[in-house]
Amino acid sequence: MRPGAIKVFRTRLSIGALLGFTIVGINLAAVILAPVIAPYGQADLVGDVWAPPSAQFWLGLDSLGRDMLSRLLYGARTTVSIALLITVCSFAIGIMTGFTAAVIGRWVDIALSQLVDAVMAIPTLIFALVILSVLGTSVPALVGTIAVLDSTRVFRLCRAIGLNIVVMDYVEVARLRGEKLWWIMSREVLPNSLPPLITEFGLRFCFAFLFIAALSFVGLGIQPPIADWGGMVRDNAPAINFGGLAPLIPAAAIAQLTIGVNLLVDWYLSIHSRPHGLAA
Amino acid sequence: MLLKLVGYRLARGLTTLWLVSLLIFASTEILPGDVATAILGQSRTPETVAAIRNSLGLNRPAYIRYADWLGHFVRGDIGKSLANQRDIAPEIRERLGNTLFLAGIAACISVPLSILLGLLAAIRHESFFDRLVSAATLATISFPEFFIGYVLIIVFAVKLDWFPSLAMIDSQMGFWARLDAIALPAATLVLVVLAHMMRQTRAAVLNILGHPFIEMAVLKGVPKWRIVLEHAVPNALAPIVNVVALNLAYLVVGVVVVEVVFVYPGMGQLMVDSVAKRDVPVVQTCGLIFALTYVGLNMIADLVGVLSNPRLRHPR
Numbered sequence: 001m002r003p004g005a006i007k008v009f010r011t012r013l014s015i016g017a018l019l020g021f022t023i024v025g026i027n028l029a030a031v032i033l034a035p036v037i038a039p040y041g042q043a044d045l046v047g048d049v050w051a052p053p054s055a056q057f058w059l060g061l062d063s064l065g066r067d068m069l070s071r072l073l074y075g076a077r078t079t080v081s082i083a084l085l086i087t088v089c090s091f092a093i094g095i096m097t098g099f100t101a102a103v104i105g106r107w108v109d110i111a112l113s114q115l116v117d118a119v120m121a122i123p124t125l126i127f128a129l130v131i132l133s134v135l136g137t138s139v140p141a142l143v144g145t146i147a148v149l150d151s152t153r154v155f156r157l158c159r160a161i162g163l164n165i166v167v168m169d170y171v172e173v174a175r176l177r178g179e180k181l182w183w184i185m186s187r188e189v190l191p192n193s194l195p196p197l198i199t200e201f202g203l204r205f206c207f208a209f210l211f212i213a214a215l216s217f218v219g220l221g222i223q224p225p226i227a228d229w230g231g232m233v234r235d236n237a238p239a240i241n242f243g244g245l246a247p248l249i250p251a252a253a254i255a256q257l258t259i260g261v262n263l264l265v266d267w268y269l270s271i272h273s274r275p276h277g278l279a280a
Numbered sequence: 281m282l283l284k285l286v287g288y289r290l291a292r293g294l295t296t297l298w299l300v301s302l303l304i305f306a307s308t309e310i311l312p313g314d315v316a317t318a319i320l321g322q323s324r325t326p327e328t329v330a331a332i333r334n335s336l337g338l339n340r341p342a343y344i345r346y347a348d349w350l351g352h353f354v355r356g357d358i359g360k361s362l363a364n365q366r367d368i369a370p371e372i373r374e375r376l377g378n379t380l381f382l383a384g385i386a387a388c389i390s391v392p393l394s395i396l397l398g399l400l401a402a403i404r405h406e407s408f409f410d411r412l413v414s415a416a417t418l419a420t421i422s423f424p425e426f427f428i429g430y431v432l433i434i435v436f437a438v439k440l441d442w443f444p445s446l447a448m449i450d451s452q453m454g455f456w457a458r459l460d461a462i463a464l465p466a467a468t469l470v471l472v473v474l475a476h477m478m479r480q481t482r483a484a485v486l487n488i489l490g491h492p493f494i495e496m497a498v499l500k501g502v503p504k505w506r507i508v509l510e511h512a513v514p515n516a517l518a519p520i521v522n523v524v525a526l527n528l529a530y531l532v533v534g535v536v537v538v539e540v541v542f543v544y545p546g547m548g549q550l551m552v553d554s555v556a557k558r559d560v561p562v563v564q565t566c567g568l569i570f571a572l573t574y575v576g577l578n579m580i581a582d583l584v585g586v587l588s589n590p591r592l593r594h595p596r
Contacts (some may be wrong), residue, residue, distance in 0.1 A: 118299040121578075123533040126551075126570040127307070133555040133563040134308050210424055217426050218540045218552045233426055237541075240433050241445060248434070251427035258422035 017267030023260025030076040040067040042074035042227045050239050050246055059249055063235045068246065072253055075227040080257070082143065082222065083209035089147035090208070091201060094154020099185045101155070102162025113159070116152045124149050124211070129220070137220050146211060150204060157200055161193040168192075195268075202265035206258045213254050229254050285586055293579035300571045301353075305346050308560055353568065361554075361562050368562055372547070376569065378449065379539070379546035382462050383531045386469035391524055394474045398481025403508050405486060413482065417475040425534055429468040429541035436464060446543045465542040472534050473527040480523035484516040491515075518585040525581030529574045 013021070030037075040046050044066060051061040059068035101109040119127070128145050135141040165171060171188050179187075215221035216230030224231060232250035239246040361368050401413045420428070437445035443463040453461070488494065489512055497507050513520075536548030543549070551566035 118296065118303055121296050121300050121575050122303065122567075122571045123529070123574050125533045125536060126567050126574075127304075129536075129551055129555050130304055130563055130567040131307050133558055133560050136558065137555075206422075213424055214426070214537050217424070218537060220552065220555055230424075233430075237430070240430055240438065245434070247430050248427070251424060251430060255423045255427055259418065262418060262422060 014267065014270075016263045017270075020260050020263030020267060023256055024264055027076060027080065027257050027260065030073050031080050034073040034077045038067075038070040038073045040070040042066070042071050043225050044070075050236075050242070050244050060246065062232065062246060063239065068249055071227040071232060072229075072250060075229045075232055075250065076253070078222055078226055078228040079209065079212060079216075079230065079254075082139065082228075083205060083212050086143050086147045086150065086208040086212065087201060087205045089143060090151040090204065091154055091197075093147065093151035095158050095190070095197070096185075097151070098155040098158025099162045099189050100181065101159045102166050103181055103184055103189065105166075109159070112155070116155050119149065119152045120156075125214070128211075128215070132215075132220055137215075137223060139222065142212065142215065142221060146208060150208060150211075154200065154204065157196065158193070161196055162189050165189050165192050199265055199269055202261050202268070206261050209261075210254065210258060282587075286583060289579070289582055289586060293575070293582065296579070297572060297575050300575055301350055301568060302346070304564060304567050304571060305349060308564060309342055349564075353565065361559055368565060371550070372562075372565060372569070375545060375547045375550050378544065379535055379548065381458065382465055382539075382544065382546060383469070383528075383535050385459070385462060386466045386473075386531060387528055389466065390470040390473050390477065390527070393470070394477035394527075395481050395520065395524075397474075398478040399485060399508060399513070401478065401482040402485035402489065402512070403504055405489075410482075413475070413478060417479045420471060420475040425468060425472055425537045426541050428471050429465070429538060432464050432468055433541075436467075448543070449545065462542075462544070465538050465544055468538050468541070469531055469534055472538075473530055476530075477523055477527045481516075481520050484519035484523070485512045487519075488512040488515045517588045521584045521588065522581045525577045525584075529577045532570055532573050532577075 045064060046067050047057065047061050047065050049061065049063060049065050051057060051065070053060040057067050057069065059072065062068050062071060097112055101112045124146075127149055131145045131149075132141065135145065166184075166189065168188075171184060174184050174188055212221055213228075213230035213233075216228050217234050219231075219234060221230055222228040224235070229250040233247045233254075236244075236246035236250070356369060360366065361371075397413070401410045404410055433445045436442050444461055445464070449458050449461045485508060489508075494507060494511055497511050502511075535546065536552065538544070539546045539548040540552055547566055547569065551563060551570070554562040554566065
């Protein structure tokens with residue numbers, strides 16, 4: 001630990017971790033308080049198209065003359081909450097199937113693993129585009145598609161961790177006691193696999209977040225007029241040809257949150273250094 | 281023995297290819313809503329849906345349509361677009377060429393550059409340069425492709441006016457004119473994959489540098505650069521090739537977003553437009569081509585990994 005690190009939560013925080021906490025904290029504040037702190041509504045036309053930043057409009061106006069700062073705050077709401085929803089769903093699916101495969105083993109494990117391997121052989125973006133061409137781009141379709149595709153990665157991790165845990169004596173004892181699958185999964189396997197899962201949650205959140213931003217950017221994600229960061233980049237892209245920086249503001253917003261979450265994950269990893277199962 | 285091993289890996293790769301085609305076909309089959317409803321949109325009635333299904337041959341059982349679709353795909357005859365009833369094949373061929381050109385140029389720059397920089401970082405382990413590499417990695421992982429793309433446009437197209445901001449190319453352009461047109465999208469792709477490849481190369485070489493035979497070479501007084509080049513690199517070849525293939529495969533996906541940023545007439549742009557129009561046959565074809573490239577590259581990496589490892593070549 002470097003000297004000059006600051007002590008919070010009984011552990012010393014490095015500069016990186018502190019930065020991570022600050023960034024994530026500010027973003028969470030924006031998500032929760034958007035309607036309270038945003039100076040204007042997300043769809044209000046308040047001035048000239050691409051007006052430069054001023055005292056009245058801190059970050060300038062966008063392609064239709066809406067306040068950039070307000071849309072950024074509302075966009076945080078949409079993008080972050082949808083990414084969070086996707087991550088939670090994919091973890092629910094991945095943890096259930098992964099631990100089931102590990103605990104039951106045999107043909108259940110083989111069947112699930114084969115299916116997951118086949119899905120993982122296709123790049124997620126490509127597969128998602130194929131599915132979305134059939135389902136259309138509604139928010140439930142987006143969340144469902146990405147959650148299912150991303151849960152394959154969670155499955156792999158959970159299965160690997162689970163396999164290390166189910167050979168432990170206490171699981172053997174639970175089985176001899178006659179405990180059911182659900183009890184073994186929730187009481188024995190899950191609590192013992194939390195550190196690597198929490199790390200993975202942060203990384204998968206970043207992935208879902210960048211993914212939804214990329215989809216919105218190509219016009220297949222969250223549809224207007226709802227503000228979201230990827231879509232804002234797309235809306236403001238033409239400003240670039242006049243030397244405007246408007247599309248960079250939401251793009252930078254996307255980058256800063258990803259960096260913040262990554263720094264937090266690094267910090268978490270450094271205190272729970274190399275939990276078992278991580279190498280798998 | 282080696283032939284058997286390679287044959288086994290090849291068979292596994294081909295099985296994956298087949299499974300991938302099955303998955304892509306099945307995912308458009310089992311989901312609610314089909315091509316017929318997609319064409320008609322809101323104004324559909326049960327009668328019109330039935331008529332369209334009939335004329336497209338959607339009433340036949342799924343496995344026959346799958347065999348039909350795959351057979352046509354293999355012969356390069358992909359069918360008609362739903363949006364404009366034109367043959368898809370010529371357009372896909374042209375766009376695939378454009379995409380391969382862009383991704384190929386990006387690969388030609390990023391692969392040698394990242395391996396070189398990765399080796400430098402490994403030789404000068406824990407130096408300032410090394411730290412710079414890890415900071416740059418975090419940055420490029422976090423910045424979405426379009427952020428890098430727009431920064432490059434602002435700096436090199438708008439402020440400096442060195443390159444065009446939109447990558448317009450057509451078949452009449454010569455090689456150098458094309459190269460000029462795709463300078464910025466290629467640079468974006470290079471930046472997207474560079475840091476990751478560099479970092480993995482560095483990690484693979486550093487991993488080998490921890491082995492006893494390297495210590496022996498150090499004790500003999502071999503200079504550091506020769507240790508890395510002659511002792512470490514041949515042993516780190518398999519992981520490096522793996523990383524290169526993985527990142528080339530990543531290029532296949534990254535190219536979709538980058539093409540949209542620069543309005544480049546490639547496969548990615550076509551696929552995105554077709555998803556918006558819900559033109560399922562075009563999406564299926566593009567998806568299959570992207571997926572096959574991806575799986576194929578991974579298969580090659582797997583084979584090179586086997587061939588470059590003497591212990592796998594001569595199993596006891």
